[in-house]
Structures are given as structure tokens and as C-alpha cells.
Amino acid sequence: MDNASTSDPGTGGRRRTGGRAGNARRRGGGSFQQPDWRMIENRDAPTAPLDEAGIEAIHAGAMQVLEEVGVEFLNDEALALFRQAGCHVDGTNVRMGRDWVTEMVAQAPQSFTITPRNPARRIEVGGRTLLFGNVSSPPNYWDMTTGGKVPGTRERCARLLKLSQMFNCIHFIGGYPVEPVDIHPSVRHLDVLFDMLTLTDKVVHAYALGAERVEDVAEMVRIAGGLSEAAFRQTPRMFTNINSTSPLKHDQPMIDGCLRLIRRGQAAMVTPFTLAGAMAPVTMAGAVTLSIAEALSAIALFQYVVPGCPCVIGTFTSNVDMKSGAPAFGTPEYMRATQMTGQMARFYGLPLRSSGVCTANVPDGQAMWETCNSLWAAVQSGTHMVYHAAGWLEGGLIASPEKFVMDCEVLGMIQRYMEPEVVATGEAEIALSAIREVGSSGHYFGIEHTQARYETAFHQPIVSDWRNHEAWAVAGGHWTSERAHLLVLRLLEEYAPPPLDPAIREELASFVERRKREGGAPTDF
């Protein structure tokens, strides 16, 4: 990992001053302290619920699905490409042999980088790296002020983008943190990408929702980076994420968007949404098998078109509530499906994406146990990119700033958990001389061994309240969501945008203006 920064504003716009390693130092705006932005190294061995036979069974099942059942591709170009590759195309149904699929998928890199406009925020996708992204795409918004579910707007979207920039535990920006329904869909991508590229300096994403949107976003990312077309294509600068239409279907714009981006050297993530008991088998192994088949069919196509192009396999396998048929997230079944998919991703040598998810409607206890379950499953599965890691509620239908900062506390704890110093066992950490010094009386507060380390010894809470009940009550007796609300208000006041060359900002604005004059993108999708 190369953290050498050309510009690393951190929270409050401070610059790096050198000194101790980023993982030990803490800084921040007035409201909280946090470690510098850096990628997390996942040091734990993945949790492996499947034995070798289990992995082989899911692989064999997925291959049989691809060979015998086939996948629908509602995209003429894809059908022609599959035909050209020798696959069996029957109408929109494509069947593909396991040898071809595994040969194609084997070309995908096990890791790659994505470099945003601020190169100090470059992310490495793969290996042992663990990356978190903000909540993406909810149509609705909830905060303690609205007190209810309200539609997303550009202003609410911008608020969540500012938080995404301020928290160093957020490594990349996924989709729109909330859908701004006050902007017409034809030009929505222009306004939100402008906000995204000016309010943040992290890796961004394009929705694969039609040629114009994808090409516009790619162009804006190129402009924001001050890049020539050649430089843009040279290495990934952005990514897209597509979902299949389970069971066993890929839609036109999703495949089109991926093909456009991989041909320009950018990254594609394929995330089937297989809900066990609804659009996938009720058994978790069956739902994972279906998901793997759907993802590999698209990734094989992309590797056929651009051998070696950066791809990520995603998982979004959960279960329904069998009483109502509604989706449930953060369940034990979700955790196991994520871990199982992690084993399959390593079997295929592909980087993995999973999510931070919950079913809860408000940022309460249920929200946090479901979110913790999904985030720890991400860690345990060896996930590289965690989508929706902060701010998600109601199965992805609501984005919430309070939930956002509450989740960032959990992400900060995961980051701290992975720091090698927490489990170091050198002579200084075994601390025999300190143990000798204190003996069986007195305490460790005042001794040199403690004093030399206490500032950075432990996770520094963001929104947790560690006071006793009496002190907490005197200070207002705020529950977590209320404290989170107050913190959000302070953070939004403290927010300062990351540096951006005024000429580039001007060029971005001109591009947006021109494309709006031209009518933006068609809205017949």
C-alpha cells in the first residue's frame, strides 16, 4: 500500500505532517478523532463453512446450471459475442461449457487498483485488503429531524456525500447515497456526479443505466482527474456494479454499461441478488450456486471481450421472511451465504464484494445487530469491497445520516481490530517489566509503560458513550441515535471540501451544463 499523498485533506482539511505511521496517529475535525485514511489489511483467516467437497459441489452445480439451464442475456451484443465464442445461444438463452467459463474467468486479475482524482485515495481491490463504501441507491431518507421516511433530494444526497468524505473509514463511494428524486432522471447523473467529484476525492462509481449515463460519468471522472483519454484508459479510475435479474437473467443496460467501461479500462462488479426462497432456492447452498452461475456468466463474457479486465464477484444472497415473503438482511443465513461465496471467490481467484445490510426501519438495536452480523460476515468471508457499509436502513430503501455515523463507529472498530499492534507479542507488549514494577498492589495508570502508549492504545469512540449511567443521564441521557444526530449536525458544519483545481471544477461544470443543454440521457429505461 502506498499512502504517499499529493493531497490528503482528512477531516477538516489538515495536511499530513509526517511522523508516526498513519494507523497510530489520530486526527480529525473538532467533533471526533480518527486514524488517517488508509486501506485495511484483513489479517484473519477466512471463516470456511464449506469443506473441499462443499466447494466442489457448488462449483459443479453452477457449471451444470451454465451448461444445462443457461442464462438469459437480454442484450444483442452479448448474444453475438457468446455466439462468436462458441457458446450455445438459443434466442436469448445462453448455455456455456465449463471449460470455456473457467478458462475465461481465470484471466481476471486477482487484484487491481482504482485511482480516483486524488491519487492518495487509490484503492487496491484484492489480496487481503478490506475496503468500505457508503450506502448506495436508497430512494428514501430518514433522520431524527424528519422523524419519518421522506424522499431523497440533492441536498440530502450531498449531506451523505460530505459524511462519506469526512470519515476516513469510507474508502470509496458506491452509487448515490440516496436517490435525489428532485432532479430529473435525464440529468440526475450529471448533478450527482458533479457533487460526488467535488465534495469527495474518493473512488466513484457509475450506474450502468444506459450508454449516455455511463459515458458521461466516465468523462466526468476523466476531467476530474485532469486526465487525457489515454491516461484514463491506462488504469482503472472508476467502476460500475451490476445486478442480475435473478433467476438467471442479465438485462440490456447492465451488460452494455459493463462492456463500455471494461473497454475503456475500468472495473466491473457483478452482484446477483439471490433471495433464498423467492428468486433463488430456499437452501443457502442452492441460492449461492445460482448466484455463482449468474455472476460467472457475465464475468466470463467480460473476460472474453477484454482478457484480464478487472472484475469483482459480488454476493447479495439472503433469505426472505417465510411468513411474509419480505427480504431479511443480516440474518445468520446471510452470514453463511457470504462466507460460502467468499470460499467460491477464492476458488475462482476473483476479488469479492459483499455489503453492510439490515432489515430494521430505524437506527436502533435491531439495526445494529443486523449490520454487525453483515459487517463481520464481510470480514470473515475475505470480502474486499463492502458496499453499503454505512448508512443503510430498511433493506436498502432508506439512507440515514444517523445510521451512517453509527456504522462508521463499527467500521472504525473493525479497522482498529485489524491493526497488528493490538495483538503484538513483542517484549514491550508482554510488558514483563511493567508487571514487575506494579506487582500486586497499585495500578498501571501512572507508569511509564502506560503513559507512553495511552493516547493511541485503544479505539477512540466516535458516537459511543462510555460514561456511567449517572454522568450519561446528567448530560441529557441521549440514546445512540440521538447522539448520532447531534454529531451529524456538527460534522456538516465542520465539513470542508477536498482541494480541487478551480480550472478542473470549471471544466466539470461546463461539461454538466453542455450535457444538460443536450438533454442529458434518455429516460426510457
Place this chain on the structure above:
Amino acid sequence: MDNASTSDPGTGGRRRTGGRAGNARRRGGGSFQQPDWRMIENRDAPTAPLDEAGIEAIHAGAMQVLEEVGVEFLNDEALALFRQAGCHVDGTNVRMGRDWVTEMVAQAPQSFTITPRNPARRIEVGGRTLLFGNVSSPPNYWDMTTGGKVPGTRERCARLLKLSQMFNCIHFIGGYPVEPVDIHPSVRHLDVLFDMLTLTDKVVHAYALGAERVEDVAEMVRIAGGLSEAAFRQTPRMFTNINSTSPLKHDQPMIDGCLRLIRRGQAAMVTPFTLAGAMAPVTMAGAVTLSIAEALSAIALFQYVVPGCPCVIGTFTSNVDMKSGAPAFGTPEYMRATQMTGQMARFYGLPLRSSGVCTANVPDGQAMWETCNSLWAAVQSGTHMVYHAAGWLEGGLIASPEKFVMDCEVLGMIQRYMEPEVVATGEAEIALSAIREVGSSGHYFGIEHTQARYETAFHQPIVSDWRNHEAWAVAGGHWTSERAHLLVLRLLEEYAPPPLDPAIREELASFVERRKREGGAPTDF
């Protein structure tokens, strides 16, 4: 595991009816469904932050502490025993050689059983078994009715005992779920144990707080089980748990209570409370080293006195908030310390105890992320007995019934997570014929593969609300803690005590009456 029941009342007092395996069947009172009482098999490989050298470093450190610094034993009998064993006793300081310590500790069994008055509730401590116990020992109580922190009472204690009985995910009873300060300390153990042994039929515990209390409780457990003294001694029927007074000190009544119980064939658990930065080194490895030294010094003594007696090594290593010096629980440092101690427990061949803990003052988001962190750390560390797994708040100073049922939801999810069917990959689970049947259109709701499984396919929520925001709002818009409150009220109405021979109940009552007449236990501890 032998679940053959003589009496398995479950929730609502229903009897077993045979049929499918307990892990698939669900029953319960009117308010929720749950699997039958059964022990959990932890199927995951433990998380291992330490490599071999790290384990060796902590072991070497602990041995050096025992050999060179020594541990204070404020118990004359223990000092005499150590002297007799050839250890170096200087006043109350005891230094012991690593060969002797490891030889003694190696005699402890890697697993053993504890059999309560209902033999169907027998627990196995060790191996891959994962067991949960209720919150123990908070002096205060909080619920949504009181709305604030109030003292524990016998009635509040009984409420939590009823919940402990009703939830099948609770395998054993730890200490008093809340300290009933309305009962005089001299007779408190008599009244609470009477409640514990009549309101529940699960394994119980005695506080090591003086000879009379320990012997009284042992006698009541013997009576409740309808056992002769010989039968009582034949196999463990109960246990005690002691804490050292860190750093490096064991108190008189704690050691005395353990010696009394192991001599009567019962189990002893030694749990140092080493708070990094306060009574232990600020480094987690140092705090674990100190904890290991303290625990092994007592366990070695117990093995010297009764070779092969059942012992459990406990961990309660966390960190302080370095701003205030207050303890913090459920932190990333706590998680790593628990995992590291798990590695050391396996190194010594001892069963492990850890806890479900949080710092939060109310059952909110923070409470649940801290509790989830600690419960997942218990799973990851290979913990066998999880103390305080349901109902704990404010660093153990508050017991809460709402928190109790919220925690039981998490425990139920962990239980479900460990069920082999969730990750099964047989032909029926890969579900190729179902995938073929549905193809790329339609859904899986109605097909036979789903219908045959849906009733038991997924975790059944207890207090989670999986409805969408609108349905949830119409139903009252209750946050998790409010739903938990309503559930507690319903459960306490539905509670039915487990069967108990009236003659035994009478004998217990007579014993309590007699011991009260005799004045109970001295209160000069």
C-alpha cells in the same frame, strides 16, 4: 449430546413429542417460537490472531510472572498447600515453578459435564460446545417502565430468572441476574437460590463469598436434585466462578469457596478481571499474560488439591477509556484479548469462559454493537461458557429485561448460524432440479422444494421487526427496545414453572427456613 429428557418443559411447559431433530423443530409459548433446548456445537475454526511464537511469548511471560513476581494468596490454607507442594511462599506472596504449574494444570479435564436437577439440561463444558448463561450480579435494574436505574429486588431478580428459564438459548444460570438488595445479605443466597431452583431447572452457580454461603447453596442443589451426598459428589452438579483481585492477588473467600466445591466434586471457574491500562498493562498481550498467570496460579492449586477436578479458565480482559479511566466493553481490543485467551486455553487444554458485555447504559444501538462484538468474539475464541450472554448493560452495573430478550435474539441467531443444515451442500441443497424447474422466469415461492422446507428454513425472529417501514409505522412504529418491553410483559404472563416434586420443594423451603432461623451467613465479608 444426549437430549433424552425426563422432563423438558420448554417454553410454556409443553412436553417433547418426538419426531424431527430438535434443531429443526420450533415451539414456544404464544409470543414466540424457538428451537428446543439443546447445546450448540461451534463448527467454526477459532480465530487465531497469535502465531506459535505469540502463544509461546505469552506462555513464557506468564511463567516468568509466576516464577519471578509471584501471586498474593490472602488465604492461609492455600499458603500452607503451596508450601507443602514445594512452592516458594514469602508472606502471602507465592512463586511457583513452570514445571509444577504445567504439570498441575495438565491434570485438569479438557471437558466435563454439569448436571442440574433436570438431567435433560445437563451441559457439557469443553470440546466444541458453546453455552450461554444469563447476566449475573448487577446491583441495578433498568426497564422501560422504570425508565431509569433502580436497585435490584427479589421480584426483579425473579423476573429475570423466569426469562432465563423460558429462553432455550440460555443453557445455564450464572450468578443472581440482579442483586436483590431488598433481602438482607445474610440470607440473600437462601432466598435467591430457592427462586433459582424452583423457577428454573438449569445448571446453577454459587458465589464464593464465605463458607456458609457455598455450603448452603451446595446443599440446596443436592436437595433440588433429590440426591444423596454420595450422588451429589459423584459428578458436577453446579459450579462457582471467582475473580482475582488484579493485579496478582487472590482473596480469602474466593479461594476458600473453590476449595470447598472441588472437594465435593463440583466445578470451579477462575476469571481474572484485567483491565488494560488500569489493573493490567496497557498492551493487550500484557493484560492477557497477567490474566493467564493469575488464572493458572489458582487452577494449579486446585489441581494439586483435587487432581483432575473440573476447572474453567475465564477471560475478562478489556480496556479502559483512556480519557476517563472508565472500563469499556465490547471493544476491538476486548475481542482480540478474548481470541488470544482462547488460543492460550487450548494451549493449556482448559475449557474457556468469556462474556457478553457492553458499556452502553440503555438497550440501544451502541449496546447491540458492543454486545455483538463480545458474543462473536466468544464464538471466535472457542469459548465454551458465555457468561452475561443476555441482559447486561452499563459495564455490568445494570440488568435489563428488554436487553435480555434483545440479546436472546442474537443468541438465537448464533445458534441457527451453527446449524449444519445452513451450510449443507448435498444434492437436495444445491437444488439443481429446483433451479431447472424455475429456470429464468417465475419464482421459488410456490415450488415443492421450497414448500417442503420453508417452515424451518430460516431463523425465526423473536423481537426483530422485518416489516417494511409503512407496515411497521402503522403497527405503532416501535423501536427495538419498545418491542422488547412488550414481549417481556407477555412472556412473564405466559411463564409456567418447570415441574418439581412437591416433596423436594417442601424440603428446600424447610432448609431455607431452618438456615434463616440459624441466622444465615455472616456478613463481615
